[in-house]
Amino acid sequence: MQQQRFTKALALGLIFAGMSMTAKAHDAWLLPNATMIDAKEAWVSLDAGISNQLFEFNHAPLRLDNLMITDPDGVSTKATGAVLGKYRSTLDLRLPKDGTYRLSIVNNNVMGSYKLNGETKRFRGAQGSPQVQIPAGATEVQTTNVLTRLETFVSANKMSETALKPSGSGLELIPVTHPSDLRVGEPIRVRFQLDGKPAAKLAFSVVPGTAKYRGSSGEQRLTTDDKGEASFTVAAPNMYYLSASFPGGERGAPQQPGAKRYTYAATFEVLPQ
Incomplete structure (x- = not known):
């Protein structure tokens, strides 16, 4: 599944999450308690986890060390005050300005391998970090650069x-329909x-949460047009997980x-409507 391809790459890239991949893929996600908050003093509670079912606390926490908050004026600051639990991280975030906020984790990581003195060595880490430096004398060097973005959006009062x-x-x-104004049955x-250019013919998937209450994933698989655009509808209110990766191809290729x-x-x- 497209979603599984994303989470395998993400888990390898987000080494700070402290998880190891098992035979079953896991999802890494951010889950706000609401995406539109109407209050004189607006707050949002954010959960972050890694699980084998969307939005279920059953595997490992996703660390929020690199979580960035972009406010309605476009100013980005690093989040502080997150609590690391057994199965999830949590953060209570005050929203002092009216408008829409972006909550995102963006990473630029390198993974690969090389041979040194006849022994194969594997590495992974942030671009430019000591963990990804190739020693002198290494041969058969192979590297892959993994750029990941995980995010959600919340709005305070407007x-x-x-x-x-x-x-x-x-x-x-780029949300064409505002992410705090999504309704069942509406496009x-x-x-x-x-990298700033339209992602034409990009495959992506949309999956509702709470699959354990449905007995099926409910996944929609879609593809963008030549302008990198797509439109879809959903049949039921829920939190939804949208994921994509590039290049495509079979998982594990x-x-x-x-x-x-x-x-x-x-x-x-x-x-709901």
Whole structure:
């Protein structure tokens, strides 16, 4: 599944999460308690986890060390005050400005292998970190650059657009339909771009949470058009997980040496009419 391809790459890239891959893929996710908060003093509670079912606390916490908060004015700051639990991380975040916030974890990681003195060594870590330095004398060097983005959006008292602007780096989603105004049965329009250019013919999936109460994943598989755009609807209110990766291909397919891999995932809330 597209979603599983994302989470395998993400788990390898987010080494700070402290998880090891098992035979079954896991999902890494951010889950706000609401995406539209109407209150004089607005707060949002955020859960972050890694699990084998979406939004279930059953495997490992996702660390929020690198969580960035982009406020309605477009100012980004690193989140503080997160609590690391057994199965999830939690953060209570005050939203002092009215408008839409982006909550995101973005990483640029390198993984690969080399031979030194006849022994194969494997490595992974952040771009430029000591963990990914290749020693002198190494041969058969193979590396893959993995750029990951995991995010969600919340609005306080009103919706705004500034925090939705893309950075122009990596695989990004530009919400055409505002992410705090998604309704059952109404078209949800999105646009993907890759390093600032339209991500044409990009496969992505949309999956509702609480699968254990349905007995099926409920996954929709979709593809963007030549402009990197797509439109879809959902039949029931829920929190939804949208994910994509580039390049595509079968899960576990070998990567070319020096290749780049891009992954994206976001949590959206769809409300009743």
